[in-house]
Amino acid sequence: MEVFIEKKDWDKIINYARCASDKWSTEIGGMAVTVQDEDGDWQITDPVIMKQEVSAALCELDKTELAAYYSKMAMKWKNVNIRFCWWHSHAKMDAFWSGTDTNTIDEYEDGDLSFALVVNVKEEYKCRVSIWKPFVMHKDVELNILNDDKEFKIPKKINDEVEKFCTKPSTNWYNSGSNWRSVTKNGTINHMNQTTLFNAQLNEDTEMNIVRTAWVQLLEKVDSINSSFIAGEFNYEKYANKIKDINRRLQNAKMPLHVELIEKCDFDTLLEIHAWDLITCDPGYEELDPYMDYADEQSWNESYLKGEIHGQK
Numbered sequence: 407m408e409v410f411i412e413k414k415d416w417d418k419i420i421n422y423a424r425c426a427s428d429k430w431s432t433e434i435g436g437m438a439v440t441v442q443d444e445d446g447d448w449q450i451t452d453p454v455i456m457k458q459e460v461s462a463a464l465c466e467l468d469k470t471e472l473a474a475y476y477s478k479m480a481m482k483w484k485n486v487n488i489r490f491c492w493w494h495s496h497a498k499m500d501a502f503w504s505g506t507d508t509n510t511i512d513e514y515e516d517g518d519l520s521f522a523l524v525v526n527v528k529e530e531y532k533c534r535v536s537i538w539k540p541f542v543m544h545k546d547v548e549l550n551i552l553n554d555d556k557e558f559k560i561p562k563k564i565n566d567e568v569e570k571f572c573t574k575p576s577t578n579w580y581n582s583g584s585n586w587r588s589v590t591k592n593g594t595i596n597h598m599n600q601t602t603l604f605n606a607q608l609n610e611d612t613e614m615n616i617v618r619t620a621w622v623q624l625l626e627k628v629d630s631i632n633s634s635f636i637a638g639e640f641n642y643e644k645y646a647n648k649i650k651d652i653n654r655r656l657q658n659a660k661m662p663l664h665v666e667l668i669e670k671c672d673f674d675t676l677l678e679i680h681a682w683d684l685i686t687c688d689p690g691y692e693e694l695d696p697y698m699d700y701a702d703e704q705s706w707n708e709s710y711l712k713g714e715i716h717g718q719k
Contacts, residue, residue: 408447409440409521409533413553419453421564423495424527426460428560430574434458435465435494437472439479440521442487448535450491450521450549452479460572462658464506465494490514491521496654501530504651508644511536511544523549618694620661621685625696627652628665629681636676662688 415438426434436455440448456475457468476490492510496502501524503511511534514520518539525531533549536542628649635645649667656663666684668675687695 407535407547408550409450409535409547410447410550410552411450413551415451415453416551418564419493419495419523419525420527420529421560422453422455422568423497423525425560425564425568426495426572427497427527429568430460430572431497432460432462432572432574433465433495433497434460434568434572435467435492437467437475437479438491438493438523439483440489440491441483442489448489448521450493450523453491453493455567455571457571458573460574462497463655465572489517489519489521491523493523493525496524496526498527499654499657501526501532502650503532503534503647504654505644505648506651508647514538515542614694617662617687617691618696620659621663621687621694622696624652624656624663624665624685625681628684632676632679632681642670662691 419436419438422434422436426432434455435458436453438450438453440450442448454475456471459466479488479490492514494507503524507522507524511520511522514536515538518537520536520538522534522536523531531549532546534544534546536544631645631648631652634640635642646667649665652665653667656665664686666686668679668684682695
């Protein structure tokens with residue numbers, strides 16, 4: 407099975423990505439029809455965008471418009487064997503399957519075959535074919551671009567569509583996190599009501615408090631992912647994608663934190679490592695490390711469960 411796309415359709419997707427990146431430094435997503443030819447190969451065609459909320463780390467398509475799109479395309483292509491392709495951009499980041507991406511792909515498991523495409527402004531991509539029946543199989547394939555030539559100018563029509571269909575949250579926390587200050591739609595900087603990387607309200611409006619609170623929540627997040635991997639809920643590839651997705655969120659939120667990815671680890675390796683061993687910070691933020699408080703809390707919790715608190719032994 408081969409997958410093709412006409413250069414005009416490829417350019418349209420890339421121009422959507424560039425437009426959203428230039429305007430707001432965000433991702434953008436949409437849908438396309440994938441048509442099977444006489445040889446059994448598939449061609450991605452007719453890419454579109456629709457109403458959606460965009461941010462630096464995700465793009466959420468409007469559910470009502472998405473349902474209307476499926477109905478409209480089913481009527482338009484009623485005499486042709488088609489499937490659908492969900493596409494989205496990673497702006498200036500690498501093209502890879504994040505944990506959020508793979509979860510979205512899994513939403514198509516009720517069908518028999520689906521396609522997904524992630525691109526960036528440098529025209530890098532990953533194209534995935536997912537077979538759901540009679541057994542589940544995912545394969546990243548080469549995307550053959552027909553009539554390939556270079557074109558970099560974003561057409562006015564693309565610009566107008568992005569302006570029409572895409573909205574950012576009224577307060578942009580850069581990937582459901584914080585950029586140490588919020589920015590409203592009109593560009594006003596708001597130093598009040600800040601949230602951390604994982605949406606916890608802060609008592610004090612300081613950069614250090616934001617980073618420290620984000621660090622604590624990051625510990626909990628990494629610990630949860632590690633525990634799920636150890637429990638066999640997903641394989642190493644999915645584990646690695648989840649860690650990469652967190653690092654992408656940290657980078658987009660301009661957090662001075664990073665999660666180390668253990669190469670080709672298994673659950674036995676993670677059994678010997680704590681979440682705080684995997685988190686590093688930029689120079690100058692070492693004093694914010696919540697390790698001691700976190701370790702003390704864990705010790706207190708364990709002691710309580712063992713009945714060692716209040717003299718109960």
